[in-house]
Amino acid sequence: MTFPVPEFDTGLWQAAEHELTAALDGRPLVAAERFASSGRTSYTGPAPIAAARPTLAVGCYEPWGPASPVEALTLEGRTALRGVDQRRSWTADLDRAAHAAIRRYRRPVVAAWYATDRLRRWAGPGGTVAAIDAALRAEVEDKANFGSILTASGVPADLHLPGTRVDGLLPSLRELRRLVRSDKVVVQCGVDSGGRGTVFVDDEADLARAAKMPGPYRVTAFVTGWSVNTTVLSVPDADGRLRAYVDRPSHKAVGLPEAGIGAGKSGGNTWCLPWPEEAAARLVDAAVRIARWAWETHRIKGLFGLDALLTADGQVFLNEINCRNQGTTEVSAVNQQLRGLPPFLIAHLTAMLDHPVTWLPDADDFNTTTVDLAAGTGPGPYYLKLRHRGQVSVRLDHHLGLPGVYRVAEGRLWWVRPGAHSADAGPGEVLLANLPAPGTLCEPGAELGTAEGITTAADAPFASPHTLSQAGRALLAAFDRHLLPTDRQEGTAP
Template identity: 30%
Template sequence: MDDHGRVDGPVRVTPHGVAAGPGSAALAAAVDEVVWYDRSAFITAACGPAIPGLTYRPRPRHATGPAVGHDGRPGAGRRVSVTFAPEDDGAARPWEHDPAARLLAPPRPVAEWAADKINAVSVFRAAGARTPPSVVLPAGATTVPGEVSGWLRDGPVVLQRRANNLIGRGTRLVRAEEELAEAAASWSGEPLKVSRHVPGLPITVSGCVGRDVTVVSGVSHQLVGIAELGAGWGTHCGNQLLGDADVPAGSAARARSACHAVGERLRARGFLGAFGIDAVLDRDGRVWAIEINPRFQTVVSLVHAVEVGRGLLPLLGVHVLAGLAPLTPVLAAGDRDPSAPPFSQLVAHFADTGRARGVPETGCYRMVAPGDVRRVADRALSRLGPDEALVWAHAAEGDPVGPGDEAVLVQFGHRVAAVEHPPRLTSDARAWLDALRPTARPLAGRDR
């Protein structure tokens, strides 16, 4: 083991998916309906008939009453509910009003433990995954530890709140001790994690923890902190899929191996279902694990399109099956395909407080001239032309919104940025954003 807790050794060959035929049959034998709740159907759009009984229902942005309970009602029928980040109490929880269904999600204490950015360090070390050096500042700390001062002499550090689902608002890049003290004071009521900043390419790896095995799916370039998208440093702005040849040799396999090892540790704590890790590939191709997302990741929408095209059960279906039966009998045979289509997506955020204005209708669009987009017949992500995009509205006209709230998610059949960090959007991607991104109308006096 090296000084960062990483175990050196051969890279593990990880299971890469569930075979579509046997997987679909196993689902059909277990459930009649799978209800997916989210702000749009972008996650389910590419699944098609591969998940029997799959339906989409909207999940409003804001809760309208107190939460009944993370796990909802047990449900006695053959209908199950699934959602994005069920532990997020700020959003509505419509599945709690469906007494015949049960929510397939890890227990809330387990999900919160896995999401905790401070806990993640020990999980990564136990899994043998390399992670940046870090220290924990106690709540109310007013002095900078000597170790952190040494890091700041060499470069910036990253200050993080321990909670997840903060869409980048709980992470700051800090370059000086005075800046660190000021930032820590603004979050003084809780312990904070300070880690050495590792420059490199941000990536995500998606997977699913089953009762008997962890399946590792896609690797993507995570687009973060793009100012043109109304985002701050560390805010998620989109993804583009990566093949093994898009990164230094062996890096993708090491990333998948780290994700697999983390999944095995999560199972030991009672976690089952979809998850992912955020990591950084440094210039030497080393993988640095940063945080755990114990839920579906946005990039799963792109991953689903690839899985369906390759005869695999979409990860959403794997998640459902993982909560009901062992995965080993239905694992896909053969080797993992090392390539990846250049599917990508961007998430635009509101920059101001107000009411959403100019929100485009969800659907397929074609750019007929620079800045001029028109609705066309809907089609799958895999069938988009070079001048087309799928647009998913994540706010409704007139919704109250604030800085950092998601406005629209736009999917493309091609790359929207070079595989580098910080990401630089192509002129084509910028033209799409200029044409589609809604704004926030200032609140009238009665709305304030």
């Protein structure tokens, strides 16, 4: 599906870039995220905003070509290695080098998911970390607190999952089942992302695993259906009143063994599958309520995300809040561009730097349109996570030398052109983003990038909440053909 280019309002784009530039006030923008290409949807593609391209990006994985910041410092660039350990330790591993690299710039603005003591040290005296404080993020995102947040926000009770908070030791499985009125129980705790801190409890062994997590706990009934995500932008106006903009909600595939994605973990999202209109309207209303609560209680602004569950009969249950950028932030920005607007990320950075954002439309009108789009059958972006599912380390063969646009043919992937934005992939094509740099050794479980594009429901990568579609399986099978085990030379038979 080609990108249905809207009629971009040049004045609107200029206003967004002008306000971000004014907010930066001559200070260099430094991105500190796992992907050194973070924010590429804003500064590449059909309507790029140059001010959003970082002067320096510090991350785990190397950027590429059109997605590159002006300068990059990555762990992969130093070690030529990808694995589970690296994606968890990169900030510590790059600590000294990042501190030295950023110190070369005067008054840097460090954009990140949340502000830690390490990032504040990287920014140095006079520097700014444009993100929610880690301690506040931990308080709000703590899964045990979510039920009370829903209540305090005035979210209707029928959007709450049946559940309870447990502050002490977890009771027996029988008691948990009684408390949540379900045979299958979900136990959550803490503020981990990516599905960590969540255990699905079917038996005593599962309960024992859950009990090893530190409390307090949120215990809820297991609900069958699609996991979903929506991005929310909170921007105060000149009088301090909040404007809350809710993005089109996604369908999230969770627990995809065929893609190497474990139970409770996301395999990617698509925004092209239709929603029941009433369910979409209720989700949008709840998101606005939570945004107002977060602003009035904690003065939280900028981007945050809501996870929910959508059942086959159209019920919505809110499940989790992530008051920061998310894994969906990059590709979900295409939704705003499909509506002829700059990405939320531009407004987020501007607002986090305490500069007014004036180019956004009326929030009520925007959210009404969100519901209409969610209930429709129009195209939307998607991404599918690529993981190394084998048991031995691999490198990509020479046919996948760089990220960019590819097509699947004859059971393998063929290079088409450079690219860095979902819109760069045309009919029958896919953008492979964040691939390992040439020669990088990829250990079992390593993130190998994402497959991205814009499509309709007929060609979505997911067939159900936990399975790939035929198109998704064909893409992964073709990708696997380009993984060369380290115990075999390229060009030899497997």
